[in-house]
Amino acid sequence: MGLVLFYQLTASTPDALARTLLPRALAQGWRVMLRGTDKAALDRLDGRLWIEPEESFLPHGMEGGLHDADQPVLLGLGPALNAAKAVLLLDGAEPLEGEVENMERVWVAFDGANPDRLQAAREQWKRIVAQGHKAQYWSEESGRWAMKAER
Template structure:
């Protein structure tokens, strides 16, 4: 039997995606993982790519989109489709991107806006779906100091 991909749900309440995503991407690269970020639209993936260029004057997150080309050379690939052209280990789903096949990933991460009831409802449905399929699922929420805390997990 194939190893089931762990699914992490990040509930964005204290900080917006634009603040949280770069830190999670940096951590992924530090672990030696290749990354795909799947957004809800191509426009949003391009906007996130632009934002990654300027998020921190002290560091750089190497990334690209279909506008840049050479996906196999990109440690971080931003897209609005279920493609995995850089052979990513981890996939981030943002802005309501549809979570498709996660087979073979080291980890799948769903980031959802706690101020958007539709996003919260969708995350709840995703939790139920992945748990029923036998995936290990965990729910992460920021504490008052901005640290991520695992508030719920199943095996």
């Protein structure tokens, strides 16, 4: 059973968080599904991941290509077609049926300044904890990431 980590973004951007988490997951030997709800936002993120940071390369691809199953990091709107062991959920994306149980990590990143996203994340937290999954809530209010709650 995977661990679900909620990240309330107040200073960082989703792509900055992705550039932090994704290399760590790849170093563990995990493939990652990065799921969003907005294709245009994923396209922008895809572009940034190709050029930032300059000193490293993050292998990834957008869903719908010929090699989805081979991608270390697959960006898309749908299910993990790349045998992912971790999923990063952006823009209100939800874990799919059975996904939490089958992943090593599920990261839920949400805009802490958006009241609708904040409320949706609170509801996700309640559902995930009620289902008996381990969850942590992380905040960067102090200027660096700190765990604020764990269930």
